[in-house]
Structures are given as structure tokens and as C-alpha cells.
Amino acid sequence: MFPKNGFTFIDILIGAALLIIVFTGILGAYQLGMKVVGQSKARTTAIALANQKIEMARNLSYQGVGTIGGIPAGQLNETEIITRNGAAYTVKTTVVYIDDSLDGLIPADAQPSDYKRVKVKVSWQGQFGGGLALLTDVAPKEIWSEAGGGMILISVFDAEGIGVPQANISITNSAVNPAINAWYLADNNGNLVLPGAPTSNENYQITASKAGFSTDRTYGAEETTNPLKPHVSVYDGRLAEASFSIDETGSFSVRTSGAKEQGYPAIPNVPFALRGAKIIGTDAQGAAVYKYSDNFLTNNDGELNVGNLEWDSYSFTVNKLATGFDLIGAESPLATTSTQPIDLLPNISREVRLILKAENSFLVTVKDEVSLQPIFGASIRIFNAGLGYDETYPSDENGRAFFIPLEAATYNLEIGASGYQIYTGNIFVSGDKALTVNLVASP
Template sequence: MVATAVLFLFIGGISVVVDASMRVVGTARAKYIGATFAQKKIELARNLPYDDVGTVGGIPPGLLPQQESIQVGALNYDVRVTVYYVDDPYDGVAPTDLLPVDYKRVKVAVTWDGPFASNSPLELWTDISPKGVETLAGAGTLSLQVFDSLGAPVVGADVLIVNDQVTPAVNLSTLSDSSGRVLLPGALACVECYEVTVSKDGFTTDRTYGTDEVDIPNKPHISVIEGEVSEASFAIDKTSTIHYKTVRTAEYNYAPINSVQMHVYGSKLIGTTALGEPVYAYDQMIVTQPPNGEIYVGNMAWDQYTVEIPLGSAVEEAGTSPLVPFALSPGQELTFYMVVAAST
């Protein structure tokens, strides 16, 4: 019996060692394949003409795809390429340096999932310099800043830039840096053509608007002027939730009442109509639901909100808690009570 137990322990120990060894070998092989893909992209970029060193739909534009999926056996590789101009401080930096396009930096990030999935991206990068003097003919610099509700920079915000009015068209996804900035020299010049949307997981969204959405937008699509820096700022923060509850008056012991329609709007404006009327960032009709006369509304932005009972409703407002307009902070969960009585 003792000999059998010892044998089982011995076999079990060998199995653990073999399993660990296979994982080490498998992980090393998966990493080697990922590094090979990254190195091939780097070599491809180095062998391209300088004007073609860029990404399809990116700034600067070029021949390198922004994303590529490659399957090797049970491993699925995701290869992402980013190309951007570097503004070397040797000759000053933007906005003082009106030609902040000293050279291009190519970065390749590879991740993979499967039996030996990556824990973090495998990254390689290289700098590629022009053969002559830096130029920015027909282009300018797009400078975007992302803040939170207190004015602090937001790191790692998702920034989507779309422009189908230039050739080649732009469709670029990038992230704000450690100072909340996205700096893109080499953006082709055009008027109110760069559509920018800024977001982040668990955060609100801020974006530009076209005249097809708002007659006179406060933040129109961005124009880029040749040889100049075009700046725009965006504010995002954690989303909030409002729990609306509609109840009867005190004589009914504040019993819940269902199917009450309410008009909710904030104070932030995205622009005005041609007649000068305000267009609110948030302006919605909501209806409380049975059985308890309530409704949860999430993904709300921080703002001052007003809640009203529309004219012609069967009920009218008899009081609210908190009083309107009320302030909603980033990341807050707020309960709002609307006390109603029969319309008179």
C-alpha cells in the first residue's frame, strides 16, 4: 500500500512537471510567432517609400493596415499597427514648430488568445526618417485634448477620427496619451471635415457635430488649415444612473403610480436651431413602469437636470425630491421622486 501511494505521488509529480514544461514551451512558441509577425511589419514599413509609411485610413495615411487577424493553429493573433509623426524637440515642438513632422514612428502591437494567450501586448517600434527636409504641404496638425469634469487629463480615452472628404479617407482609432492629448501632424487640410468622437469604458461620450444634426453646432466638425495647429477639447467622465420613482400625494400615503410620462433635459447644449432655440445634449421623454412606478436610466452624463410633466397629462407635479433642477455628479447613483396629483 505504501509503495502504491509513493508510486502515485511520483506519477503525479511527473505530470505537474510535464504540464509546466509544456506551458513554458507553448508560451515561448506563441511569443516567438507573435514577435515574427511584428518584425515582418516593421521590415515592411522600413522598405516602403517614406510617403507610403502610414496606415490605411490613418494620419498619416499609408499602405499599412491598422489591424490584421491571423490564425496559427489554435492561436488567434491580433496585429495592430500605429504610425504617427514625431516632433523632435531639437527644432522646437508644436505649436511653436509649425512643421512638427520630423520623422515617423511605426509601432506594432501583437496580442493573441488560445491555449497560451498573451497577458500583455508584444510591442516593437522603429523610427523612419525622410530623405530630405520635413514638409507639411497641404496639411496641418490636429491637436485634441481630453479632460474630465474637473479639468484633469483623461489617459487612455478612445478617440475615433473620421473624414471622408479627403483622399485617402481617414478612419482612425487611437488613445489619448499620459497628458490626455492626441497630436496628429500631417492631417490633410479641409473645412469642418474631421468628425471626432471621444469615449472610454464606463465614461460618457463627447463628440463633434455636423450641420446635418444641429443647425448651429457649438462644437462643429474640426477644420484643419495648412501649416497651422487646429485644437479642440473634449470632456468625459464616469457615467451616472438616475432611479426615477413616481408616487401619489401624502393623502394616498405616497403610493406608487405607474405609467407617468416625464420630460427630462439637461443644461448642456450641443448647439442651437436656425431660430436660436437651444438643442440640449440630453432631452428625453421617459415613462415609469409597473409594478412600482419606477425606471432606471443609466449612462447619464454629469449635468444639471430638469424634470417636468408634459402639458395635457392626466397628472401634474405636486413636488419633487430633490428639487429641480438637480445636479448629477460623475459616477453617482441618484434616486429622484416625482409626486403627482390629478390634473386640475
């Protein structure tokens, strides 16, 4: 007789695994090929669009080479969205004057507008998105060009005074004709030079920003009577300088709770105000106008994350008249007493605990009668019909619920938890009252 040969279960598993590896490789190669083809098609189209815009600039008169609403002003659109082959391409054009080093540089060079540089950036979205940029220089027929107007020198630096490369710079001025509304990128040292800016008195609104960074800008009298950094003025033949300071943003992780001796019980839904120390100017009465000031509310767990904050020194306040709470202290780091204001450095997240107190409070702790272990998620209700007070809180992981603020009075107490008998009773609350209730298991 011939032996019966067959496949074992292990053989089948190994064969299946090999097939999966082979087909996964084929699929990956196919996807890579599709990506290469897709990017190649998109890139070819993008190059064509960029070349078209470059040729358009070359065919304009030298005076016409510029963007609508830009410095220098001209006939080119700053931003366009063009659809080709069912895909949308964003075409962004910038034109700036270039100060050639052959005849000296600013400030020794009295005529820094030697020629214009046109940059066309084309980007596209989708599964295989990308982007590219083309540059060309356009020179006047004369040896040098008289741009007219004045010149703006913009510097953007971080918290340590180091230039921020490729910072976004927005410039608007509706008081000149044509009006200016343009975006530029600072160089690798955080600088931008704009010769040929039309003369205008305190009308150039300039903003410096970058993704993930804070924002700095100029201010007008309509925002603060006496701004520390007013809108920029440009005078004929003179240099106007403006500097801006931005850096990566940070955040506060805020908790509102009772005191340490109470075990830091969470206090939910507490409104608080947060204000930085930096000012943008003064009002008509000479009072400081702060750059950052906002109001917040912690959640049902007494927590809140406040993000996108500029590096600064921040003060937390709680309105006692509106909330019934006294802010008696702050901790940052947690369990470390801190004085206000609390410093926040760039790209840092700090935990802050705001410790609150009221004239009357009630801390309930619920435990198992036998094990004396805290019961999590027990429903704790206290109410007083005459006062119109009726609140129910779940116990936390420590078996606690904190009722604050309260009026001095007697309250009805009901506590229930799955698998336990319901507890009822009365409690007189005056000052800081605490009670531990041991629940009896259901029969």
C-alpha cells in the same frame, strides 16, 4: 489475542481532506503550467506577427509609411484579424508624426513632423488571452521632413479640467483623398498632435471617448444648424486646436410614486422624459439643441435605473395630457425635497423620486382582521364596466395598492388573498380616496 486496530471516522475524514489538498495542488500546478505554455505560444506568435508588420513598415518608402485612412496616410492596414494555429489575433497599427525635442517643440518648432513612429499592437482572446506592442521610428533621408498640410492638436480633459490619459480619439473625413477614418490614443496628458493633416474646411469629424466614460465630439450642420463645436477645419501650415471633455458616467435610480402623506405608494408604468442642460448648438429658429434628451418608462414596481449618463444638470418631466399625471415634486436624496434640474456628478448614482398626483386616485390598504398586520401579495381588483376600466394590482409589503389616475365614478372592488375570505364591495372615487379593508381568515 491481538488488539483489533482500524481507522476511525475522524481518521478517514482527515485522510480524505489531505488527499483533496494534494490533488487540488496538483491540478492547480497543472493548470498553471498549461496557462504558462499557452501564453508562451500565443506570445511567440504575437511577437512574430508584430515583427512582420514592423519589417513591412521599414521596407516601405517614407511616404508610404502610414495607415490606410489615417494621418499620415500610407499603405499599412490599421486593423487586421489574422489566424495562426487556430487562434485569432487582432493586429492594430498606428502611425503618427513625432516632434523631436532636439530642434524645439510645438509651437516654437515650425516643422514638427521630424519622423514617424509606428506602433503595432497585437492582442488575442480566449482562456489565456493577452496582448503586446512593438514600436519603431522611421526617419526620412533628409534632415527633416515636410509633411505638408496643417496640424491638429487635440486635448481631452475631465470634469475638473485634468487631462484624460489614453483617451480614444476617432477622426474621419470623407472630403479628402484618400479619405480618413482612423483611431488614435491620446498620451498620458490627454493630448494628441497630428501634423500632416490634409487641408479641409469643417470636415474633420472628431470623437473622444473611453471605456466607462461619456463621449464628446464635433457636430455638422446636418445635425444642428449652428453647432457650438463644429467639425474641425485644417489649413495649410496652420495649427487647428480641438478640445473635448469626458468623464466617468453616472446614473439615476428613478421611482414614481404618490405623495408622502399617502405613504409614497408606487405608481407603475409611468412614462417620463429626461433632459440634460448641455447643448450642442441651436436650430434654424435659434432654439437650443440639447446633447441629451430621452424618454423612459418605469417598470411594474414604479422603478427604473437610467445609466450611462454624462455629468450634467437634468430635468424630469411627465406629460399630463398623455398620462393624466401632474409631476408635483421630486426628491433626491429620497425624503428630501429637491428643485429641478438635479445635478449628477461623474461616477455617481443618485436616487430620485418623482411624486405624481392625479385628479382622482384610490389607495387601498389590506390588513388581517385580527392582527391588523398588512397583507402582502393580496389581489386587489377595481373595475367599472361602463368606463371600460378593469385593473388588478397586488398589494405591496405595506398591504397597499394605488390606482391612479381614475375618472370620478363608482367602482366595484374585489380583494382576495390566500387563506382569507374574498371581499367585495363598491367605492365612489372622487379626488384622493383611501380605504382600509380588513380581511377575515378562511374557516
